[in-house]
Amino acid sequence: MITVENLSYTVANTCILKDISVTLPKGGITALIGPNGAGKSSLFSHIARLLPLQTGRISVEGLEVSPSNRQALSRKLAILPQEVHFATRLTVKELVQFGRYPHCQGRLRSEDHAMVTAALEAFGLMSLADRFLDTLSGGQRHKAHVAMTYAQDTDYLLLDEPLNNLDIAASRALMALLRRLADEEGKTIVIVLHDINFAAQYADHLVVLKDGCIEREGKPAEMVTGALLADVFGTDAQVAVVDDTPFVMP
Amino acid sequence: MQRRVSTLLLAVGTLFLAAISLFVGVIDLHPGEIWQGGEAFTLMLDSRLPRTLAAVIAGAALAVCGMIMQMLVRNRFVEPMTAGTGQGAALGILIVAVVFPSASILTKMSIATATALASSIGFLMIVRRLPAAQPLLVPLVAMIYGGIIGAGVAFFAYQWDMLQFIDTWLTGDFSGVMRGRYELLWIAAGMTLLTYLIADQFAIAGLGREASINLGLNYDQVLILGLLAISVVAALTVITVGAIPFVGLIVPNIVSRQFGDNLRATLPLTALCGASLVLASDIVGRVIRAPYEIPVGTVLGVIGAFVFLWLLYARPSHAR
């Protein structure tokens, strides 16, 4: 369970997050959705401790999100920011190995190697394992980043728009993998998504942000309606229902 | 695998160059004479061996520090000697020479390290404000920043009538290295070995603040430790042999291009490459117009400028 209490965030006199209080349930996939500039990445960055708290409190299963808990948090919560830009030349395998750092401080034991191999296999990166990241395509590189987050093997995974750069097959494979992690390994996944159809299809819980406030939250089947699209996104798209899952017509 | 073979080859190469360095100089030496004792033995022990060791240590330490600085700054085109750290150290030495002329060598070292650290932190703070999309701004700013501090040193040296010393600090030269005058460099060697213990943390810092935080690293602490190591090495090098430019720039670039940036695997290679480069440059400086010597800083300045240009044009996509 991730608890956010009275979180506000102000930059240069603009209030970006307005007194947000929200509880993200343990287990399952929670999707954060909302229009561009709603504050999703800002909320994400606070939970991921990338931004210092100005006001409010955040805790992950009772563990306070603060610099003094950095090592404990790195074994509980893995994050993948919206834009990852690595300047250094590492092979895919070396990068994924760094995901084990919180557990082994760089001295990989056999279970760490096993986890690295599992991560490479889960993302179909075995054949690219010894390639340098800068020789890969954007999508392949992105998969390597997600694989590193996966190798960190934390109870909580936070991903900001992980479907960027991925083709339809890779997007579906990634969402299916996250679904499996949630169902079979009991992980809690918090994910910022732009494609509402993906959110409706794979998430258990939707949190909708708009203008720095939590607009509403609930189950996808009840939430994704024409009214939501009109009120929050300001677009009059039609919503069909296929197999009990709402489907936004493009 | 390839790294292991290369490390071995480089180690052999470094030893080979070291052997040459022992026997090249104004006075001819033959391996046989040394063991008979006498003058040859004294010359070896007092001058040639210290000079060779100094070149090996300075080269290895500066190359490793260049690599670490590039990780911390997240830019491939910086190195301590030109980005203000070396000039900062020179400023410290100047201050000691003027204000506490009778200070112990340890005081001198501490003050030079402190000023080197202060000027490196200043550089890092400036670099953080530069737009990430313009990696070539960083080396430009580094050169200007280093130049300004260097000019400051020259100005005060002029005011205090110390101008003749400036050259000995700002142009690296091994010709004055003798037994009893280079041993401080062993501290630099120790510092370099210590950095290897946290090589992983520097590699992760190179991935940036967000990745560091994700992996539970104390990012600010790693930055400070790295800058401290760089400053100690820079200060000791400037005190004992003078600033040696470009080693910290070109060696890490070549190593990174060939072997990547997994520092735990590549730092030994970096150290060996740096040692060979400085040894080779010192040997070249000794033979090219013997019996006169060209300072190693000058030789490296010429070699480095060309390699730097080549790096700039050959690999813009890896600028960051």
Ligand SMILES: Nc1ncnc2c1ncn2[C@@H]1O[C@H](COP(=O)(O)OP(=O)(O)OP(=O)(O)O)[C@@H](O)[C@H]1O
């Ligand atoms: N450092 C900053 N300085 C000024 N404004 C900022 C800063 N960071 C974010 N903002 C503003 O805060 C608002 C929320 O940004 P945020 O990145 O959280 O949006 P988002 O919901 O993730 O959008 P997107 O869907 O485009 O990724 C935006 O209006 C943005 O312009």
Ligand SMILES: [Mg+2]
């Ligand atoms: Mg965003």
